[in-house]
Structures are given as structure tokens and as C-alpha cells.
Amino acid sequence: xxxxxxxxxxxGVVAVTGFWISWVSYNPSDEKAMATFVxxxxxxxxxxxxxxxxxxxxxxxxxVISETNQLECNFILKEGSSELYVKYGRTRPDLxxxxxxxxxxxxxxxxxxxxxxxxxxxASRYEGDLRNESSYNLTEVQQ
Amino acid sequence: MEILRDYGLIFIPFALSILYVxxxxxxxxxxxxxxxxxxxxxxxxxxxxxxxIKELEMEYDIGxxxxxxxxxxxxxxxxxxxAIIAQLKSK
Amino acid sequence: xxxxxxxxxxxxxxxxxLLTVFTLLIYTKNQDQRLFLVGQRLALGVSFFIxxxxxxxxxxxxxxxxxxxxxxxxxxxxxxFIYKISALWAGQSGSLLFWLFILSIFSTITILQxxxxxxxxxxxxxxxxxxxxxxxxxxxxxxxxxxxxxxxDFIVANGNGLNPLLQNITMAIHPPTLYLGYVGFSVxxxxxxxxxxxxxxxxxxxxxxxxxxxxxxxxxxxxxILGGWWAYQELGWGGYWAWDPVENASFMPWLTATAFLHxxxxxxKKDMLRLWNMVLIILTFTLCIFGTFLTRSGVMSSVHSxxxxxxxxxxxSFVFFIMIASFGLMYSRLDDLKSPKKIESFTSRxxxxxxxxxxxxxxxxxxxxGTLFPVISEAIRGTKITVGAPFFNQINTPIGLIxxxxxxxxPLLAWRRTGSKNLIRKFTLPIIIFFISIVSFLLxxxxxxxxxxxxxxxxxxxxxxxxxxxxxxxxxxKFKESLxxxxxxxxxxxxxxxxxxIVHLGIVFMFVGFTGHAFDREKEFSLQVGQVEHLAxxxxxxxxxxxxxxxxxxxxxxxxRVTDHQGQFVxxxxxxxxxxxxxxxxxxxxxxxxxxxxxxxxxxxxxxxFSSIDNQKQIAFLKIMINPLVRWVWIGGYILVFGTLIALWxxxxx
Numbered sequence: 001x002x003x004x005x006x007x008x009x010x011x012g013v014v015a016v017t018g019f020w021i022s023w024v025s026y027n028p029s030d031e032k033a034m035a036t037f038v039x040x041x042x043x044x045x046x047x048x049x050x051x052x053x054x055x056x057x058x059x060x061x062x063x064v065i066s067e068t069n070q071l072e073c074n075f076i077l078k079e080g081s082s083e084l085y086v087k088y089g090r091t092r093p094d095l096x097x098x099x100x101x102x103x104x105x106x107x108x109x110x111x112x113x114x115x116x117x118x119x120x121x122x123a124s125r126y127e128g129d130l131r132n133e134s135s136y137n138l139t140e141v142q143q
Numbered sequence: 144m145e146i147l148r149d150y151g152l153i154f155i156p157f158a159l160s161i162l163y164v165x166x167x168x169x170x171x172x173x174x175x176x177x178x179x180x181x182x183x184x185x186x187x188x189x190x191x192x193x194x195x196i197k198e199l200e201m202e203y204d205i206g207x208x209x210x211x212x213x214x215x216x217x218x219x220x221x222x223x224x225x226a227i228i229a230q231l232k233s234k
Numbered sequence: 235x236x237x238x239x240x241x242x243x244x245x246x247x248x249x250x251x252l253l254t255v256f257t258l259l260i261y262t263k264n265q266d267q268r269l270f271l272v273g274q275r276l277a278l279g280v281s282f283f284i285x286x287x288x289x290x291x292x293x294x295x296x297x298x299x300x301x302x303x304x305x306x307x308x309x310x311x312x313x314x315f316i317y318k319i320s321a322l323w324a325g326q327s328g329s330l331l332f333w334l335f336i337l338s339i340f341s342t343i344t345i346l347q348x349x350x351x352x353x354x355x356x357x358x359x360x361x362x363x364x365x366x367x368x369x370x371x372x373x374x375x376x377x378x379x380x381x382x383x384x385x386x387d388f389i390v391a392n393g394n395g396l397n398p399l400l401q402n403i404t405m406a407i408h409p410p411t412l413y414l415g416y417v418g419f420s421v422x423x424x425x426x427x428x429x430x431x432x433x434x435x436x437x438x439x440x441x442x443x444x445x446x447x448x449x450x451x452x453x454x455x456x457x458x459i460l461g462g463w464w465a466y467q468e469l470g471w472g473g474y475w476a477w478d479p480v481e482n483a484s485f486m487p488w489l490t491a492t493a494f495l496h497x498x499x500x501x502x503k504k505d506m507l508r509l510w511n512m513v514l515i516i517l518t519f520t521l522c523i524f525g526t527f528l529t530r531s532g533v534m535s536s537v538h539s540x541x542x543x544x545x546x547x548x549x550x551s552f553v554f555f556i557m558i559a560s561f562g563l564m565y566s567r568l569d570d571l572k573s574p575k576k577i578e579s580f581t582s583r584x585x586x587x588x589x590x591x592x593x594x595x596x597x598x599x600x601x602x603x604g605t606l607f608p609v610i611s612e613a614i615r616g617t618k619i620t621v622g623a624p625f626f627n628q629i630n631t632p633i634g635l636i637x638x639x640x641x642x643x644x645p646l647l648a649w650r651r652t653g654s655k656n657l658i659r660k661f662t663l664p665i666i667i668f669f670i671s672i673v674s675f676l677l678x679x680x681x682x683x684x685x686x687x688x689x690x691x692x693x694x695x696x697x698x699x700x701x702x703x704x705x706x707x708x709x710x711x712k713f714k715e716s717l718x719x720x721x722x723x724x725x726x727x728x729x730x731x732x733x734x735x736i737v738h739l740g741i742v743f744m745f746v747g748f749t750g751h752a753f754d755r756e757k758e759f760s761l762q763v764g765q766v767e768h769l770a771x772x773x774x775x776x777x778x779x780x781x782x783x784x785x786x787x788x789x790x791x792x793x794x795r796v797t798d799h800q801g802q803f804v805x806x807x808x809x810x811x812x813x814x815x816x817x818x819x820x821x822x823x824x825x826x827x828x829x830x831x832x833x834x835x836x837x838x839x840x841x842x843x844f845s846s847i848d849n850q851k852q853i854a855f856l857k858i859m860i861n862p863l864v865r866w867v868w869i870g871g872y873i874l875v876f877g878t879l880i881a882l883w884x885x886x887x888x
Binding site: 148149150152153156157160163164165166167168170183184187188191195197198201202204205206207208209212 | 236238239242243246250268269271272275276279282283286350351437438441503583647648649650651653656659660701704705708712727728731
Binding site: 006010013014017020021024025028029030032033034035036037053065069070071090091092094095097098099 | 758853
């Protein structure tokens, strides 16, 4: 067996997998495989029909949970000064609350963003500023 | 007091470790400890070769090596072992 | 043991580190044995001061000294004792110190173990390890010091507390295990680097690093599996692997390390692939550092990442430094790395190993591609594109299946060349069984990858069993042993080989579990007490809702009665909705948490999440998932660990 044949084989394997990886990159089979990340402003200015992702903060006091079905909720996503009305109807992550940093994925239609994915980024609570808790009742938590 | 407490505690391990580190500098020039090391690595090599021979036999018995290769490789390994044994004896 | 002392210890370690490198460099020039001894002792000193600093930080965490910023940020008075200790690796600066701590353990072991061994190699081994220590010491001394005092214009009465997600035993041991793996590869790398410097191509050092590599590999594997287990038990999305950048960061060095473990066998036995092995170990070590960088820098958005920090550029420079230094050195040593022998045939064990290596590296590249795709697309096209799990699954499934197939084919091939007679003898049975299983799985109604994956699992298992059978038969005939003692002797005389086969079996189990993912079902719904809901032939009845106050949280508990389609009782599930820090007057400081309940059987898991509660109407909002075969993944993990331990078990020097 000549060494040449092995070199050819290695090149072959690399070429086939290279082709495969780039093919999947251009034609992902699942619409959730890739999503473009846009800002709220970009979304407002362009008409985007694709599934997209957005990031921002949950506006304080904007979370409204449906009376009839607690799974459904809507809130306002803030990114800088832009705001976006978001509807979400699935199980919410534990860290989802006022001021939380979230990433939503879904589709935009007529002023409403219908999210099918809602992720919270690491809780500011644990990386945030220290608390002034001179008023905090220590004995209460120690028991 | 504060400073003494903060730095005093760390000073003790620091001083001890410095003594430990510079101690060799006061030794007379060290003889090269190669010879005993050479013996050891030769012995390890011998053990390794013995193991390789056993593995080779196993592979042959299972049928992972053909007859011709087996005999050739076995002879090669045995030659290496005897060379090492000779070296070990000469010392 | 004040925090100031901790800071001083870190500075001293840094100073000792510089001295170590300096002394040993002089030693390599003048060969004065005294200097070598001094260098060794200095290196031990570096580790000693790092141990000291780590103990001081742990002590501060235990006594809750909130004057230290790190202690105030990651613990609070009510944090349970064990999590006060695990807070050591919960935050950025602490985890970097912890990295150093583990590296120092390994460095100390390496130095002590090799005091009278590998005399030529040791100076550069120590230099490489110390340079790595110095890098992390720069970070902990000057960039993110764990002993930084608290800066607040008020007295910090209580700390922020540890994230409840991290208050979990698995989460307490997952990072250390992973770190032991990451850090473990610095030792084989140091040996390889030193061998390059010394132009040493003997198989002796390869022998010694094979064990180290295997230990590091074992820890890395366990760390990855524990991470998956934790995600599955705690995160509540019903899966164990999300192709998150940080998960990928641990998977990539695992792939190259696995390739390395296979290809050093060839170098040991046949003295081939010298250059390739160097490339693999350098890549593995670089990927470990890169992985730490991805985890700790916040460059990638990920569940693991900390908020953005200044670590990025420094880490990247170190990664480039390692790559340039090692590949540059490798280039200058190309002549020594030419292997005297060549692979002779496609149908040889050697070529099987070569194939397996190529596929591992290709898989690693695919994962790297997907992980960096958002960064690349933003740089080139200006649009930020995020890549999700389906992308990775689509790319990696066929590659993974090829690897699985090779797991079965490789061990059946003979060294150098498999004659056609031998090929027929060894492959007939596994291939027949492979085709039978394809047909039967198709008849059951499975499709696509599922059929291929299950059939390959059967194929590989058959191949492994037949290897065991052949070995036992040989011993029985040759040594007249009983079946039992033939098995035991065969394994104990060829530990790495049969240990390896057992690891392969573990991988097969895991693939069965991965394939089960294709049959996942899930449903989100609300239930009033007494109502029922159906999913995949199971009936779920909400029996009652109760509440309970516990030491560090408040919990609402729902009781779900699960029956199968025949009305037979299966189990009761008790998913909980908890609120941590429930006594905190500031509502925003309170932390809700869904504690899942999972019923696990060999063929499926029933996974329940209590997402929210309507107290007035007594309605629970639940998410139920049926995840088939998940348990096989964990069983595969146990088998993998068991097999690796067999391969690692030391042999008596006969």
C-alpha cells in the first residue's frame, strides 16, 4: 500500500465532512437550528417575517399573567429606549421577573412579538451589587 | 497590631520555604545521580518489553497477527530484551 | 489567617513562579545539579503558597467574613456549610484560584513522583507547568483578585447568597470534576513539550503520560456526564445536553483527548504517528485553556457565563502563546517526529485507529464551527446568527454514528493487515446480526437514524462480545483454565485493552440513550385538584396541593398520581414550586425555583415540572415529559467509569 493512497483518503474525508458542515450551515433542516439576532429597533424599522431572536430587559411592572391560564403571559421588552410587546404561552423560567435580562425567540406580527422560546440570562441577583441590609432581620433567616 | 497579625502569619511559612529552597546551594557540588536512574529505567524497559511479548502472543492467539509477522516481531522483541539484560548485567 | 495574608500568599506564589522558571533555565544551560534541586523546591513552593491562599479563602467563606468581596457576593449567613465551601468555585475569581489549586496538586504529584525518574525531561516539564501557574497567578493577582476587600459605603450585614440552582450536590461536585479533567491535561502536555525540547522520542515517557491522560480523561468524562445529569435534574427543560457553548467547550478537548488516547497506543506499539500525537496533545491542552476561557469570560451568552469581564483578551493571548510556542517548537523538531514505519493496509488495526482519529478531530471541528459560528457570522456578514441544538444534532448525528460503527470495526481488525480469510472469520457474525437488526427495527416501524443507531449498537455489542469470547477461548485452550478464571486472567493481564472494550460498551449504552431522544413527548397543561390529563398512554391525576416551610425556602408541593393505559398504578410524582430567601422583605430578592420530580425506569423517564400555581382556584400549571431510554445514558456513564478504572488499575511489577 502506498502512502499516497492514504493521503488521498485523508483529503477525501476532510473534503466530504467540510462539504457536509457547510451544506448544513446553509440549509439547516430545522427552523430552530439558526436564528438571526436583531435589535428591537431593527425589527421595528424592517419588516421581518423570519423567526428571530431578541434580547433585552423586562420592563418593570409590565408582566401580565393571564387570569384564565397562568401559562400565558405578556410583557414589555426594553432595549435601550425601544420597547416591544411580547406574548409568551409556555412554561416560564424561574428567573423571569421584572428587570430580568431575557432572550426571546419567535415571530413578529402586527406590533406583537409571539415568542416560543424565553431564556433568562444569569440572575443579576447573584452578580449584582451588594445589599444594604442594616434593616434586614438576621435572626429571622438564621432559625 | 493589625499589620503584625496580617503579615506575621504569612512571614513564617515564607521564611521556612526560603530556607528550604536555598538549602541545596550550600551543598557541595552534587554528583550526577544518573547511574541509578539508568538502572531503573532499564528495568522498566525490560518489564515493558516482557509485557509487549505477552500481548503479542495474545494477539496472535486471537488471530490479530499473521504467522510471519508474529515470528518476526517476537524475535525482534526478544533481541531487545536480551540486549537490555546484558546491559543490566554489565553494571 | 486574614484575607490580607491570602493576597500576600498569591503574590509570593507569583514571585516563586518567576524564580522557578529562571533557575531551571539556568540549570538547563550549566547542568549544576544543585540548581535543579533549587528549581524543584521553588516549584513546590509555588504550589504551597497556592494551597495556602486556597485554604485562606475557604476559611473566609466558612466564617462568612463579608469584608471580602467574594464572600459577600457568593455566600450568605444562611447558606448551608457545604455550599459555603462549594462557593469557592461558584464565582469567577474563586474558580480561577480553584483551577490553580488543582494544577498545584498535579504539579506537586508530578514533581514528587518523578524525583528520580525522567531526569532529562523534568526541568522542562516543571517549566511548562509553572508557566501555566504563572498565567493564572497573573489573573488572580492583578485582574480578578479573590481577596479583594468589599467596597461599599455601608456595613454588609449579609451576603448575596449562593444561587439556588447551584445548591445541589451534583452541582457542588460537577465543576471540580470537570476542572480535574481540564487541568489534568497540563501534565501530559508538559511532558510532550519537554520531550520536544529534548528531542526525546523514546516510548518511555509516552508510557508515563498515558496513565495521566487516562486519569484526566476519566475526570473530564465524569465532569461532562455529571453536568448533563445536573442539567437534567435541575434546569427543567427535560434534556441533558443543549450544545451550549460551555458544554461544547468541555466536549471539544474530550474529543481530541479521546483521539489521543487511541493514537498513543499506536505510537507505543508501532512507533507511528509521532507528529500526529504531538498535534493532538497540544490541541487538547489548548482547548482546555480555551474552554476555561469560554466558561469564565462571558464572551458567549450561556447559562454558565458570568457577566462580561476583562479576562477575554488575556486568556486569548495565553491560548495564542501556547499554540505559537508549541507548534513553533514542533516545526523546528519535524525531523525527530518522522515515524520510521508506515501504515501498510486499509484493513489494518492501524488504519482503523487513523480513521477513528480523523473522525474525532472532524467532530471536534464541527462543534467548534457551530460554537464560533455566531462570532464568525457577525464578523463576516455583520449579522449575529445564533446556532441552536438542532444545528449541532443535524451535523453531528451522522459523524457520531460513523464513530460508533468504527468502535465495532476497529477491534476486529488485525495489526498490519487483515487477511481476507481472517476478515470473513471475524466479520461474518457481527454483520449478519447487524442486517438482521436493521430488518427487525424497520419491521417494528422505526425510521431513519433510529434504525441505523440501534442496529449499530447491536453490531458493536456483538463485536465486543465476540472479542471477549475469542480471548476466553484462547486462554481456555492454552492454559486449561475455567471460563471464570480465563475471563478474570484475560482482563487483568490486558487491562488497557479490555478496559477499553468495556468503555466502548458504555458508549454503546449512551448511544441507545441518545437515540431514545427521538421518541420524546411533552405537554404543558393546567389541572385542578381531582382533574386528569393524558400523555403517551399515561394518565396524570392531580391528587392534592400542599405547602411547607423549610429552613432555606418555602415550597408548594403537588401530588400527581400516574397510571398507565390499563389503569395500573405507576407512581406518585411530587414536583415542587419553591421560593428561596422567602423571608426577605424585598420581593425582588426572593428567588422562585421549580424542583422537578422524575420517575425513572429502564425504558423511560416521566419528568414533571410544577411551573406555577393559582392559589385561589387551586390550579397547578404543569409540564410533563416522557423521555424514553434516558437512564441508559447514566448506566453507560457508570460502565465507562468502570472500564476506565480497569484500564487504570496498576499492575504489579512482575
